[in-house]
Amino acid sequence: MPDSGGSARAICPSLTDELIAFDDFGTPTTIGVTEVDGPSGRVSVDTFTNEFWTSKQRAANRLHEISYRACFKPQLPRFFIDRLTGAGDVVYDPFMGRGTTPLEAALAGRVPLGCDVNPLSEILVRPRLEPPGLNDVEARLAEIDLGRSGGPAATGGPRDVAHDELLVFYHPDTLRELSALRGYLLARDAEGTLDAADRWIRMVAVSRLTGHSSGFFSVYTLPPNQAVSVESQRKINERRGQTPPRRDVLELILKKSRALLGGLGDAERRVLARVWARSLLVTGSASATPEVADGSVALVVTSPPFLDVVDYVRDNWLRCWFCGISAGEVPVTVVRDLSAWQEAMTDVFVELARVLHPGGHIAFEVGEVRAGTLKLEEAVLPCGLRAGLVPVLVLINDQEFTKTANCWGVSNRAKGTNTNRVVLFRKR
Numbered sequence: 001m002p003d004s005g006g007s008a009r010a011i012c013p014s015l016t017d018e019l020i021a022f023d024d025f026g027t028p029t030t031i032g033v034t035e036v037d038g039p040s041g042r043v044s045v046d047t048f049t050n051e052f053w054t055s056k057q058r059a060a061n062r063l064h065e066i067s068y069r070a071c072f073k074p075q076l077p078r079f080f081i082d083r084l085t086g087a088g089d090v091v092y093d094p095f096m097g098r099g100t101t102p103l104e105a106a107l108a109g110r111v112p113l114g115c116d117v118n119p120l121s122e123i124l125v126r127p128r129l130e131p132p133g134l135n136d137v138e139a140r141l142a143e144i145d146l147g148r149s150g151g152p153a154a155t156g157g158p159r160d161v162a163h164d165e166l167l168v169f170y171h172p173d174t175l176r177e178l179s180a181l182r183g184y185l186l187a188r189d190a191e192g193t194l195d196a197a198d199r200w201i202r203m204v205a206v207s208r209l210t211g212h213s214s215g216f217f218s219v220y221t222l223p224p225n226q227a228v229s230v231e232s233q234r235k236i237n238e239r240r241g242q243t244p245p246r247r248d249v250l251e252l253i254l255k256k257s258r259a260l261l262g263g264l265g266d267a268e269r270r271v272l273a274r275v276w277a278r279s280l281l282v283t284g285s286a287s288a289t290p291e292v293a294d295g296s297v298a299l300v301v302t303s304p305p306f307l308d309v310v311d312y313v314r315d316n317w318l319r320c321w322f323c324g325i326s327a328g329e330v331p332v333t334v335v336r337d338l339s340a341w342q343e344a345m346t347d348v349f350v351e352l353a354r355v356l357h358p359g360g361h362i363a364f365e366v367g368e369v370r371a372g373t374l375k376l377e378e379a380v381l382p383c384g385l386r387a388g389l390v391p392v393l394v395l396i397n398d399q400e401f402t403k404t405a406n407c408w409g410v411s412n413r414a415k416g417t418n419t420n421r422v423v424l425f426r427k428r
């Protein structure tokens with residue numbers, strides 16, 4: 001075994017043995033080594049490659065099904081949660097996005113913690129950790145008066161886009177309803193009366209803003225995790241000869257609410273309610289989270305921004321507009337230069353080492369970027385080492401390149417990731 005400051009088998013014997021013997025999907029594990037320069041010399045880390053989880057596996061809870069740019073599948077956090085934590089342990093994601101880790105942790109009876117620099121994340125995550133009953137959602141939707149005017153200028157929210165420009169996405173009547181709903185939600189938020197049903201409605205509305213089917217408020221556009229600019233949408237409309245069709249805002253919110261809540265039984269609701277009281281969602285930088293207590297976390301499962309591969313501000317501009325967030329002011333980490341990215345990640349690892357308890361783990365997922373020429377796990381290992389963490393292993397989940405990814409215009413091989421590459425660290 002290579003020298004990783006203690007071999008993977010010595011540090012995490014049962015997980016390592018399981019990975020070596022793993023053949024749930026009919027292929028044996030390939031065992032290799034990742035070598036990097038650490039602060040005190042060359043370090044070798046055991047590296048295991050296989051299809052460890054797959055989209056074909058048992059379907060995840062439908063509560064996850066809102067889209068978010070560069071989100072991972074619930075099976076990824078579940079793999080580590082099942083193996084490295086027990087009921088009631090705290091599981092944390094400092095770059096939570098749509099909240100795949102905290103939600104999967106909560107569904108598994110672990111206490112969910114999450115952080116993201118964009119306030120949009122808490123708006124997407126919290127309502128699914130404390131889901132209201134469908135009846136409550138239905139009753140609230142019936143009470144909201146979308147007949148009144150409530151354009152962006154009237155709401156007091158940031159005016160990032162002129163009201164009329166949004167007509168490239170929406171039928172005038174749909175936009176009137178959407179603006180009134182936005183005005184209602186911003187007003188309730190400002191006066192402190194936003195409750196669980198309102199928060200749920202806001203989350204669902206945000207997830208329906210734009211998309212490529214009749215389930216969304218908009219005319220045909222890119223998939224919902226990426227809103228194009230007004231100018232690009234104008235071109236899409238011209239090219240396709242389309243004008244925005246009428247959509248019923250409340251009806252679509254109700255339909256999506258039924259789908260999201262449909263897989264949630266009484267048992268799952270009881271589990272979520274039990275852990276919700278101890279959960280914590282933070283809006284801020286992953287490298288400075290004084291809200292999270294020292295030594296409180298058993299497991300971190302996370303995926304940071306990969307250099308400058310995804311522009312989270314641009315992709316989320318319309319969602320931010322709806323929520324009254326000035327997208328341009330959200331200080332997301334977008335770093336083109338690899339050494340600057342490593343510095344930023346080292347700061348995050350130092351903070352994660354503080355919040356982990358001794359023996360706790362970090363599963364840090366990175367992608368293969370720049371057409372596979374840059375394997376970020378090799379860049380991540382020195383960052384964790386500098387923060388005093390012990391590298392346990394690298395796990396590569398080799399996934400089939402699916403037709404779905406292709407038809408959604410995701411050119412994984414060229415631009416993003418085709419595999420999940422997870423570096424596992426442990427705190428001494």
Ligand SMILES: C[S@@+](CC[C@H](N)C(=O)[O-])C[C@H]1O[C@@H](n2cnc3c(N)ncnc32)[C@H](O)[C@@H]1O
Nearest residue numbers: 071072095096097098100116117285286332333
């Ligand atoms: C790859 S996405 C995470 C997706 C997440 N794993 C999921 O399944 O939804 C990275 C996230 O990091 C957030 N982010 C960027 N810079 C950040 C920072 N400095 N601190 C905290 N979050 C940050 C972005 O807003 C984005 O939501």
